[in-house]
Amino acid sequence: ETGVTQSPTHLIKTRGQQVTLRCSSQSGHNTVSWYQQALGQGPQFIFQYYREEENGRGNFPPRFSGLQFPNYSSELNVNALELDDSALYLCASSLALAGYNEQFFGPGTRLTVL
């Protein structure tokens, strides 16, 4: 059983650019959640995907968007990058069962916006 993987590990972009981050969920998991973790802070929920549909969104602007594919892998896209978007982006996968869905996190993608 493989765990959650994310790519790339690190990324440097300039303000105004667009970025795509990728996540492969743990085997058998059908739900993917994305979190942003700023330096020295706890992870903040961006959105969640369940069976290829967005299933909940945190307080992030529309320039943060995502996709989930039939194999349950997922992408996070951020348009018009701002300096404050610099953070560790975490993907977490889970198996959505009623009342219980422990989340397993990937190692994250460190995004730096210059």
Place this chain on the structure above:
Amino acid sequence: QQQVKQSPQSLIVQKGGISIINCAYENTAFDYFPWYQQFPGKGPALLIAIRPDVSEKKEGRFTISFNKSAKQFSLHIMDSQPGDSATYFCAARWGNTPLVFGKGTRLSVIA
């Protein structure tokens, strides 16, 4: 609005000592309270979790104490070791809603 408040921000403990990290929550609907451990350059890893129907859960050297009336829960690390040096996050959730995290506690265990 920060729904989960975590303290202290940083903690230094002698090897063999007890590390205690506290969290307080506001939403009485929360029904799942996990603790995550995060090492530099890694994602958070689930350490231990508790549901509000019990007041304490112990796994090895790690214990969660839960006080429903006070809306507080804490992590105790017994016999703390240098390898426990990491950042610890408490979190909370109700049903299948997203996890709400505290701001983290940086633990340093010194020999």
